[in-house]
Amino acid sequence: xxxxxxYNQEVHGPYELFDLGPFPLEEGGxxxxxxxxxxxxxxxxxxxxNAILLLPWYAGTSKRLGQAYIGPGRALDPGKYFIILVNQLxxxxxxxxxxTPAPFGRASFPRVRTGDDVRAQERLVRERFGLDxxxxxxxxxxxxxxxxxxxxxxxxxVKRAAPIAGTAKTTPHDLLYVETFSEAIRSDPAWRGGxxxxxxxxxxxxxxxxxxxxxxxxxxxxxxxxxxxxxGFSSLEDFLVGLLEGAFLPNDPNNLLxxxxxxxxxDVGRHSDGDLAAALGRVKAKTFVLPVDEDMVIPIxxxxxxxxxIPGSELRVxxxxxxxxxxxxxxxxxxxxxxxxxxxxxxxxx
Amino acid sequence: xxxxxxYNQEVHGPYELFDLGPFPLEEGGxxxxxxxxxxxxxxxxxxxxNAILLLPWYAGTSKRLGQAYIGPGRALDPGKYFIILVNQLxxxxxxxxxxTPAPFGRASFPRVRTGDDVRAQERLVRERFGLDxxxxxxxxxxxxxxxxxxxxxxxxxVKRAAPIAGTAKTTPHDLLYVETFSEAIRSDPAWRGGxxxxxxxxxxxxxxxxxxxxxxxxxxxxxxxxxxxxxGFSSLEDFLVGLLEGAFLPNDPNNLLxxxxxxxxxDVGRHSDGDLAAALGRVKAKTFVLPVDEDMVIPIxxxxxxxxxIPGSELRVxxxxxxxxxxxxxxxxxxxxxxxxxxxxxxxxx
Numbered sequence: 139x140x141x142x143x144x145y146n147q148e149v150h151g152p153y154e155l156f157d158l159g160p161f162p163l164e165e166g167g168x169x170x171x172x173x174x175x176x177x178x179x180x181x182x183x184x185x186x187x188n189a190i191l192l193l194p195w196y197a198g199t200s201k202r203l204g205q206a207y208i209g210p211g212r213a214l215d216p217g218k219y220f221i222i223l224v225n226q227l228x229x230x231x232x233x234x235x236x237x238t239p240a241p242f243g244r245a246s247f248p249r250v251r252t253g254d255d256v257r258a259q260e261r262l263v264r265e266r267f268g269l270d271x272x273x274x275x276x277x278x279x280x281x282x283x284x285x286x287x288x289x290x291x292x293x294x295x296v297k298r299a300a301p302i303a304g305t306a307k308t309t310p311h312d313l314l315y316v317e318t319f320s321e322a323i324r325s326d327p328a329w330r331g332g333x334x335x336x337x338x339x340x341x342x343x344x345x346x347x348x349x350x351x352x353x354x355x356x357x358x359x360x361x362x363x364x365x366x367x368x369x370g371f372s373s374l375e376d377f378l379v380g381l382l383e384g385a386f387l388p389n390d391p392n393n394l395l396x397x398x399x400x401x402x403x404x405d406v407g408r409h410s411d412g413d414l415a416a417a418l419g420r421v422k423a424k425t426f427v428l429p430v431d432e433d434m435v436i437p438i439x440x441x442x443x444x445x446x447x448i449p450g451s452e453l454r455v456x457x458x459x460x461x462x463x464x465x466x467x468x469x470x471x472x473x474x475x476x477x478x479x480x481x482x483x484x485x486x487x488x
Numbered sequence: 489x490x491x492x493x494x495y496n497q498e499v500h501g502p503y504e505l506f507d508l509g510p511f512p513l514e515e516g517g518x519x520x521x522x523x524x525x526x527x528x529x530x531x532x533x534x535x536x537x538n539a540i541l542l543l544p545w546y547a548g549t550s551k552r553l554g555q556a557y558i559g560p561g562r563a564l565d566p567g568k569y570f571i572i573l574v575n576q577l578x579x580x581x582x583x584x585x586x587x588t589p590a591p592f593g594r595a596s597f598p599r600v601r602t603g604d605d606v607r608a609q610e611r612l613v614r615e616r617f618g619l620d621x622x623x624x625x626x627x628x629x630x631x632x633x634x635x636x637x638x639x640x641x642x643x644x645x646v647k648r649a650a651p652i653a654g655t656a657k658t659t660p661h662d663l664l665y666v667e668t669f670s671e672a673i674r675s676d677p678a679w680r681g682g683x684x685x686x687x688x689x690x691x692x693x694x695x696x697x698x699x700x701x702x703x704x705x706x707x708x709x710x711x712x713x714x715x716x717x718x719x720g721f722s723s724l725e726d727f728l729v730g731l732l733e734g735a736f737l738p739n740d741p742n743n744l745l746x747x748x749x750x751x752x753x754x755d756v757g758r759h760s761d762g763d764l765a766a767a768l769g770r771v772k773a774k775t776f777v778l779p780v781d782e783d784m785v786i787p788i789x790x791x792x793x794x795x796x797x798i799p800g801s802e803l804r805v806x807x808x809x810x811x812x813x814x815x816x817x818x819x820x821x822x823x824x825x826x827x828x829x830x831x832x833x834x835x836x837x838x
Contacts, residue, residue: 310711310724311703318703325696327677346675353661353668353704358787361660374660434784437708 144388145230145237150199153177153231156262161233167248169238174258175231176200176224179208180216182267189269190214190221191259193277193284195465196397197389199225203281206467213480219273222263226280227255228396235392236337244392245332252280252404256287260295269295274484275423276300278465279436280397283308283404289421289448290406297488299423300480302456303436303465306444307405307414315354315435320398322346323391332392340391347394348382355382357432357461365459369468418447424488425451426479430472435462454479494738495580495587500549503527503581506612511583517598519588524608525581526550526574529558530566532617539619540564540571541609543627543634545815546747547739550575553631556817563830569623574612576630577605578746585742586687594742595682602630602754606637610645619645624834625773626650628815629786630747633658633754639771639798640756647838649773650830652806653786653815656794657755657764665704665785670748672696673741682742690741697744698732705732707782707811715809719818768797774838775801776829780822785812804829 147153153175161172177200182189192203192214200223208214214221225231227250235247242248263269275288275296282304289299290306305312323329326343334340360366366377386394410416425448429441438455445453456475458464464472497503503525511522527550532539542553542564550573558564564571575581577600585597592598613619625638625646632654639649640656655662673679676693684690710716716727736744760766775798779791788805795803806825808814814822 309708310714311708313724314699314703314711318699321696321699325675325692342675346671349664349668349671353664358659358661358790361664362790364660374663439709440712 142230142236142390145234145390150201150231151177153200153225156266158258158261161254161258163248163254164251165249167242169227169233169248169250170242172227172233172258174224174227174233174262175229176222176262177204179204179221179223180219182220186267186269187273188219189263189267189272190219190274190276191263191272191288192221192223193259193275193281194224194226194229195277195279195281196401197229197386197394198281199229199231202466206465206473207476213477213484222267224255224259224262226397226400227258228393228400230390230393232258234390235332235396236390247392247396250396250400252283252287252400253291253408255400256284256291259284259288260292263295271295271297274298274300274480276302276480277304278302279304279462280401280404283401286406286418287404289423289425290409290417293420293422296423298483298486299421299425300428300483301425302428302476303430303433303462305404305436305440306418307407308402309440312435313402315350316398316402319347319350320395322350323395329391332395334391337390341387344387344389344391345383348386349378351386351463352378352382354434355461355463357434357459359432359459360461363459414444415447418444419449421448421451424483424486426454426483427451428454428456428476428479430461430464431455431457432459432461433464492580492586492740495584495740500551500581501527503550503575506616508608508611511604511608513598513604514601515599517592519577519583519598519600520592522577522583522608524574524577524583524612525579526572526612527554529554529571529573530569532570536617536619537623538569539613539617539622540569540624540626541613541622541638542571542573543609543625543631544574544576544579545627545629545631546751547579547736547744548631549579549581552816556815556823557826563827563834572613572617574609576747576750577608578743578750580740580743582608584740585682585746586740597742597746600746600750602633602637602750603641603758605750606634606641609634609638610642613645621645621647624648624650624830626652626830627654628652629654629812630751630754633751636756636768637754639773639775640759640767643770643772646773648833648836649771649775650778650833651775652778652826653780653783653812655754655786655790656768657757658752659790662785663752665700666748666752669697669700670745672700673745679741682745684741687740691737694737694739694741694744695733698736699728701736701813702728702732704784705811705813707784707809709782709809710811713809764794765797768794769799771798771801774833774836776804776833777801778804778806778826778829780811780814781805781807782809782811783814
């Protein structure tokens with residue numbers, strides 16, 4: 139599992155692997171010898187009442203998550219909290235298309251849903267750490283989808299929730315967005331229905347996939363103000379290649395498509411026969427819903443519509459010209475606002 | 489020129505062809521025997537003071553334009569005004585990649601700029617109809633780009649201008665948007681650098697191009713409310729194939745890419761050494777700038793920034809959940825609002 143040039147501990151570590159054994163999936167497949175990659179920061183208190191679960195976005199891994207959201211003096215202070223960071227099924231670090239042996243790997247990797255990830259995470263939290271509740275469950279984008287799934291599936295385990303730039307149910311427009319960047323990979327003849335010989339063969343598809351992220355991932359004003367200059371890039375093209383193509387090129391295409399399909403299907407309404415309002419009405423966690431004002435992928439309007447369905451929740455809008463990819467944590471203003479909201483949420487007695 | 493299954497008078501007619509002779513282009517090429525396809529509605533008054541120029545959007549032709557914007561009792565009333573509708577160079581009806589003989593046709597068709605179209609249109613207006621001014625110049629999206637070009641290039645000829653859902657200078661984000669749908673065509677191996685044998689060979693690229701339009705062309709709320717139902721479609725997929733793939737599939741890929749490049753380069757600031765404020769400061773036309781509130785392609789913010797640079801102009805925001813493609817005129821509320829604004833503009837003494 140560790141000889142891949144990108145999916146290994148040198149690049150993304152250190153991390154541990156939690157063995158789930160044979161893990162049946164909601165769509166009917168089974169991950170045999172399923173492993174969930176995770177890492178922790180800070181110390182679990184003797185009373186086990188300081189645990190936080192930080193959930194990953196699309197193509198994001200625990201290392202980047204930790205760098206972006208955890209730090210001394212920040213809301214997620216490792217001197218105060220025990221923070222568990224997990225990696226998605228399909229992320230390349232946990233069980234994924236690229237590291238699953240034949241006949242079930244690669245293009246034959248079974249469909250994974252958000253609910254599968256959250257069930258695996260719950261076993262990690264309970265079996266590995268003996269926790270029966272979490273002080274806070276949070277994540278951005280696909281991490282928000284998982285956070286919502288936690289609050290609906292395990293309402294008694296989640297004291298506070300902070301879904302950031304993500305929805306409890308994927309909107310039709312997001313379905314189209316994810317389809318567009320997925321199709322950018324699949325339309326590369328080198329993809330060969332997922333049976334490419336080497337991920338590098340599909341580099342043109344991966345590059346186009348990155349460009350679709352460029353189209354929606356940042357705000358129109360981010361580009362108009364050439365805010366990429368502040369990141370040390372010398373031109374728009376230099377930025378698109380350097381940041382976006384650079385970020386996605388090392389990924390395995392089937393791994394990305396596994397996560398993309400999961401994103402498209404995500405819907406906590408499945409717990410109430412498709413009734414989103416009924417599902418969100420069962421949430422017990424004190425919830426801050428945190429959209430980004432300039433986000434084209436996850437508009438405030440969609441977040442607010444869901445927030446209204448969650449008892450006792452609050453809408454906390456973060457202002458950032460970075461748009462959706464403010465979640466990367468490279469905009470100091472985003473980080474400052476987010477930490478303030480998370481600090482308030484953690485201070486609430488629940 | 490008329491034996492193409494799509495670019496002919498049966499589909500898009502009736503129209504006339506105005507012969508420009510050899511027409512030198514701003515980028516250095518020449519269109520030999522250049523023809524501008526146009527049609528007119530209504531009667532030119534004896535005093536030649538009731539002429540309106542209606543300009544086309546991307547892949548739009550004079551017939552669709554007329555159907556969407558002209559009618560008895562509407563702002564553009566053919567009983568009152570003489571309305572000239574033109575087709576873009578590269579549109580398939582005017583001189584275009586698909587109808588230009590070798591060696592200059594197809595992938596060797598020269599680059600055309602918005603300024604080339606407007607110079608050709610000005611010759612049509614002046615030489616064919618003997619007009620030295622227009623009561624109103626208007627258009628949506630790429631039509632707005634041409635309208636802006638008119639107001640800056642021929643300020644004394646334009647009494648009133650109504651750029652709808654378009655900008656005087658293409659924004660960096662629009663550059664990316666147009667690049668994304670262009671790349672959807674070019675990435676089809678059947679495109680062969682523009683030297684495909686038949687446009688139908690490139691149908692997968694054209695279909696993906698249509699899907700990118702689906703991603704940005706309508707608002708997120710349009711999809712959330714499943715507003716395609718009101719158009720008689722039975723599912724999201726039925727809509728995407730029926731409306732969008734259906735609209736773009738008959739087009740010649742090189743024709744679309746000719747228009748797309750023109751869109752990307754459009755910038756009236758070229759008339760003032762790149763100084764957009766100086767260029768727009770020269771506009772003499774009474775101008776209503778008309779963005780659509782839910783437009784993801786052309787945000788209000790970008791339109792307003794330009795409107796502020798135009799002396800005596802007004803920002804008139806149109807509300808439509810259709811977003812950018814409200815310009816198609818299929819939303820009755822858009823049509824009603826637009827007609828009200830255009831009526832007010834036409835009533836102004838200038």
